[in-house]
Amino acid sequence: MENKRELFQLLTRRFGLLNKNCCSIGVVEISTVQSHIIYEIDKQxxxxMQQVAELLAMDITTFSRQIQNLIKMELVTKSAxxxxxxxxxxxLTVQGKFVATTIDESMNTYLEEVFSHMNEFERDTVLRSIELLNKAMSKSSVCCNTVC
Amino acid sequence: MENKRELFQLLTRRFGLLNKNCCSIGVVEISTVQSHIIYEIDKQxxxxMQQVAELLAMDITTFSRQIQNLIKMELVTKSAxxxxxxxxxxxLTVQGKFVATTIDESMNTYLEEVFSHMNEFERDTVLRSIELLNKAMSKSSVCCNTVC
DNA sequence: TTTAAATACTTGTATTTTACAAATAAATTT
DNA sequence: AAATTTATTTGTAAAATACAAGTATTTAAA
Known part of the structure; x- marks a missing residue:
């Protein structure tokens, strides 16, 4: 069996790259971090502020400044x-929601394409495996438990 | 079936966090990017410079500066x-190799722990699934092909 | 009910990271 | 031998990051 870490490293690097590449929506250009923030706000x-910052394991001061940027870009709103x-x-503003949706669509298009290289059985197995992994990681005591 | 992207996002975030947390080796403190660079130099x-920079999808000028830092830290050497x-x-220097090994060990310890929450069949399935995914991603035409 | 402590967030400041443009040096092509 | 390409470095400026300290609001204690 190969090195586990290597498998993960490759996978997350590819996915990270996909995240990066999916950040330009026509005129609007956002960073990977900003796309993560928008993704989380869209989801919940x-x-x-604190909830989202914690989800992304970001320092709250860094997060605060990124939110200021996103508000300037008219993608996010903040209310007491x-x-x-x-x-x-x-x-999210209407434009922010649009950006979130567009990114989500292009990411999913890519993932569909990736999964099209597999048969139905493989597809199911892979997806269930990732679910399994996510669950196992959240159970783990060694690392990241408080943050994830 | 849930949103594919969500599954991936969660997985890569957790793994990214793990990468971040595994960067302090006693006295030596390196950034996540630096640990990625060391990982790649160790592997190949x-x-x-260009080969490693491309593997990590890093701008060559940014990479060059990071290498300068790693040389100052006496973790990496460069020779014409x-x-x-x-x-x-x-x-890698001896110390660099030590850092690489230590990081690798703590990452693998964590992964072992994660996999300990599964039975043998699940473990095998999950690992084969990630391999499958990596292969499928490298086959894909939509994105990241030139870079990955 | 007033004071002290805690919480959520922002700002001051300094460091680090990033990347475009231009420069250097070596190799390859013309 | 000159022109072009390639691998890497440096100049510069913007963006991201995070610690320390500040503000405002809420909760707990006296």
Missing amino acids: PESS SAQDKRVSLLA | PESS SAQDKRVSLLA
């Missing part, structure tokens, strides 16, 4: 929570 | 190729 709208005025709730 | 010693004096061949 009305979450607080009614319950707790310290908390800022994040949401 | 005597490769040129005998065949072509323009080319710089990269290698």
